[in-house]
Each structure stands twice: as structure tokens, then as C-alpha cells.
Amino acid sequence: MEYLDNFLKKVDNEKLNINYIQVYKNDKLIDEYSKIQPKTRLNVYSVAKSITSIGVGIALQEKLIELDDKIYTFFPQINFDKLNPLIKKITIENLLTMTSGLKSKLFFCDDPERYRVKDWVSYYFNSDFVYEPGTHFDYSTFNTYILSCVIESASGASLLDYMTPRFFEKIGIGNPNWLACPMGHTFGAHSLMLTIDEMSKIGSFLLHEGNYNGEQILSQSYIKKATTNKIAMSNVKSKYGYGYQFWINKDKISYRADGKLGQFIIVVPDSKLVVSVQSFEQRKLYDIIWSNLVVPYM
Structure with a gap:
């Protein structure tokens, strides 16, 4: 408890709005903090992007898709001949x-367009693409949303329905909640609701x-690919790197799922450590959590 107590003193001194913390080491819950009781499902924001990546991995495993598949082939309703040729x-x-080569990030979960635009797929493909795909990193919620739609097209089920029996239920997350866009496609990029216990799972x-629990749900090879840097460092705002919808940590070895307002699943394989955090804090928390909470437990 010493490390957590020291961290909570810093939280109190700096008036940080943290709701839950769980620390697992060697598969045992060794420390925990709860501001709100009972534990409740909260929006984990962009942590959902990493969960969508898991869904992609499962679809790859089932041979529904391949990494080098061109995404336009999954959207027969769109006339791509009239759109930017880079899209193909x-x-x-x-x-x-x-x-993907987008000129701008497009809208995020709380931007005004979120409440006005109905057909997000068409909105994405009619946006400006200015970079050769694969050459320019730009973090956009829409890239993940389109991944959700690709899985839906390939499987015939929404991302939520696809992942529920294949992932959520297998790790003990019953009746998962994940919002859909106005056209009924799972958001993918955000608006997944989880408890702190579910994040730790x-x-x-x-x-x-x-x-x-002894079942290999997703291949080791995909997890390793997804959680290692895939981008030239100069192209990533975080100088530590980015994988398949996972951020690389300061040690350049471990990784995390990272969401707005301070949502984290931080995984440090060498230390057999998992630190999960749920917050409602406008200030950036990663550096504070890494240095004052994760590193001591390492």
C-alpha cells in the first residue's frame, strides 16, 4: 500500500480527479483505490481503440480480413471512382x-459535428486525403471507426456483436455496453463502458x-505486433511510439491503452504488472501516473 498511498497524497495535493485505480502484479490484485461505490461502468474513451484492435486481431485469426486488404473493398455502397484515388x-x-493519409483528424466524440453528421462512413471517405497511405501518422478517431465498419462488413455483425462471444464473454465481461453511430455501426474509437475490474481483466x-484462464483467445503474434512501435518516431507526437492502436510507454518496451480524461490500461510485461486507472481529469495524467505510480511498482 505504500506506493499507492504516496501516489494518493500527490493526487490529493494536486487535486486530481481520479475515480479508480487497480494494480495487479503476478496476477494478484495488490493495491486498489475506489472513489465511487459501487464500482460502475464509465466511458473509457480511446481505450476503446485498443479493444477494437483486439477485434481486428480476432477477425484476422478467423481469416475474415488481411492486414493488406484495401478498405474500399468493404464498402460497395460507396462510388470510389468519384473520390480521391489515394483512398483506394x-x-x-x-x-x-x-x-490513412487524412489531412485533418475530423471530429471527435464531443465535437459539434458528432451531433449533426448522420452518415459517418460517407463523411470519412469524402474528407480530404493528402498523404500517401502509410507515410504520415495522424491520430484520428475516424480511422478506428472505419475499422469497426470493416469488421462489420466482413463478419455480418456489428463490432460489439462480433466481439461479445469471441472476446468479452470469454474474459468475464457480460452484457458489454458500446455506443453506435446514427447508422447503427459500433463507434469502435470510443464510448465503450467498462468498470475498473473489467479494464484489469x-x-x-x-x-x-x-x-x-488457459484459453488462447487471440494469437501471441498479433498481440506482439500490436504492442510494438510501427511508426517512425518523428511522425508520432509521443516520441516513444505507436503500434496497432496501442501507445508505447516511456521505457519503449511496455505499452498502454490510453483514453481521454485519464483512462489507462498500462501493461508492463517484464514486471508482470498491470495498472488500470479511471479518471475525470482535464490535465494530462500519463507522465504523473507513469513516474509516480507505475515505476515504483516496477
């Missing part, structure tokens, strides 16, 4: 690594490289 070059891997799944 975008692959699933480009979406995973945020290198996902962390355990990742720590064990796709294995949960």
Missing part, C-alpha cells in the same frame, strides 16, 4: 497505425499475450 490505397494496417488478457 488505404489498407487495414494503415488504419491500425493511424497512417483486459490488462490480464494482454499481459498473457491473448491467453485468458
Whole structure:
């Protein structure tokens, strides 16, 4: 408890709005903090992007898709001949690594367009693409949303319905809640609701490289690919790197799922450590959490 107590003193001194913390080491819950009781599902924001990556991995495993598939082939309703020719070059891997070539990020979960635009697929493909796919990193919620739609097109089920029996239920997350866009496609990029316990279960799944309670749900090879840097460092705002919808940590070895307002699943394989955090804090928390909470437990 000493490390957590010291961290909570810093939280109190700096008036940081943190709701939950769980620390697992060697598969045991060794420390925990709860500001709100009972534990409740909260929006984990862009942590959902990493969960979508898991869904992509499962679809790859089931041979529904391939990393080098061109995404336009999954949207027969769109007339791509009238759109930017760069779009036909975008692959699933480009979406995973945020290198689709978009000129701008487009709208995020709370931007005004979120409440006005109804057909998000058409909005994406009619946006400006100015970079050769695979050459320019730009973190956009829409890349992940389109991944969700690709899985839906390939499987015939929404991302939520696809992942529920294949992932959520297998790790003990019953009746998962994930919002859909106005056209009924799972958001993918955000608006997944999880408890702190459920975040830690996902962390355990990742720590064990796709294995949960003895079942290999997702291949080790995909987890390793997804959680290692895929981008030239100069192209990434975080100088530590980015994988398939996972951020690389300061040690350049471990990784995290990272969401707005301070949502984290931080996985440190060498230390057999999983630190999950849920917050409602406008200030950036990663550096504080890494230095004052994760490193001491390492």
C-alpha cells in the first residue's frame, strides 16, 4: 500500500480527479483505490481503440480480413471512382497505425459535428486525403471507426456483436455496453463502458499475450505486433511510439491503452504488472501516473 498511498497524497495535493485505480502484479490484485461505490461502468474513451484492435486481431485469426486488404473493398455502397484515388490505397494496417493519409483528424466524440453528421462512413471517405497511405501518422478517431465498419462488413455483425462471444464473454465481461453511430455501426474509437475490474481483466488478457484462464483467445503474434512501435518516431507526437492502436510507454518496451480524461490500461510485461486507472481529469495524467505510480511498482 505504500506506493499507492504516496501516489494518493500527490493526487490529493494536486487535486486530481481520479475515480479508480487497480494494480495487479503476478496476477494478484495488490493495491486498489475506489472513489465511487459501487464500482460502475464509465466511458473509457480511446481505450476503446485498443479493444477494437483486439477485434481486428480476432477477425484476422478467423481469416475474415488481411492486414493488406484495401478498405474500399468493404464498402460497395460507396462510388470510389468519384473520390480521391489515394483512398483506394488505404489498407487495414494503415488504419491500425493511424497512417490513412487524412489531412485533418475530423471530429471527435464531443465535437459539434458528432451531433449533426448522420452518415459517418460517407463523411470519412469524402474528407480530404493528402498523404500517401502509410507515410504520415495522424491520430484520428475516424480511422478506428472505419475499422469497426470493416469488421462489420466482413463478419455480418456489428463490432460489439462480433466481439461479445469471441472476446468479452470469454474474459468475464457480460452484457458489454458500446455506443453506435446514427447508422447503427459500433463507434469502435470510443464510448465503450467498462468498470475498473473489467479494464484489469483486459490488462490480464494482454499481459498473457491473448491467453485468458488457459484459453488462447487471440494469437501471441498479433498481440506482439500490436504492442510494438510501427511508426517512425518523428511522425508520432509521443516520441516513444505507436503500434496497432496501442501507445508505447516511456521505457519503449511496455505499452498502454490510453483514453481521454485519464483512462489507462498500462501493461508492463517484464514486471508482470498491470495498472488500470479511471479518471475525470482535464490535465494530462500519463507522465504523473507513469513516474509516480507505475515505476515504483516496477
